[in-house]
Amino acid sequence: MRKACFVVTILLASLSVSFAQSWQDTLTVIDQLCSRYQPDRPGCQLSISRYGKLIYSKAWGMADMERQVPLTNSSIIEAGSVSKQFTAAAVLLLEQQQKLSLQDNIRKYVPELPIYNYPITISQLMHHTSGLRDWGAIAQLAGWPRTTKT
Incomplete structure (x- = not known):
């Protein structure tokens, strides 16, 4: 699931350059795509930085379903593969x-x-x-x- 959100975000970034949409339009599309991550289901965390400055950070869904821990912007996630x-x-x-x-x-x-x-x-x-x-x-x-x- 996290890979899907990552791939979608990369595609969105490419589209935003191609179609010259505003940053707010890009954020709206990201929010729409990631809204499928329900509060009680496995989640997704996305942060975007530009020139070393954090410009967007949001989390959706659960970090640990067994313990009912929601995913947050400060959740530590293993980058893995x-x-x-x-x-x-x-x-x-x-x-x-x-x-x-x-x-x-x-x-x-x-x-x-x-x-x-x-x-x-x-x-x-x-x-x-x-x-x-x-x-x-x-x-x-x-x-x-x-x-x-x-």
């Missing part, structure tokens, strides 16, 4: 600046990883072909096992 493409883009920028190579052994940057029978490269991580099974095991190396996240 949405972060992958931004991380990949940042890595590619670092490669372009010759600060790293996609063929680098990942242990150069994460020496805590076990030594495997073959080196794991940044490229393999980006393409999900490294053979590593689960991110939770890596997070646990840093003292952040899944069950401890809040």
Whole structure:
């Protein structure tokens, strides 16, 4: 659901540039699209910043249905898989600046990883072909096992 709201917002931003609609028109469309998130159902949180300044922030629906906690502008939400493409883009920028190579052994940057029978490269991580099974095991190396996240 959150991904849908994110995608819709990106599309709306593109449309607002294309059709030169006012900011208020854009906010009205965002509110209409996100109104489907009912107060008693899983929700969506959206914040928009421009030039480092927060210009819009709103939340709809529930953050935790089991405990009946509503989603608010200050709710902390794990970015999850949405972060992958931004991380990949940042890595590619670092490669372009010759600060790293996609063929680098990942242990150069994460020496805590076990030594495997073959080196794991940044490229393999980006393409999900490294053979590593689960991110939770890596997070646990840093003292952040899944069950401890809040």
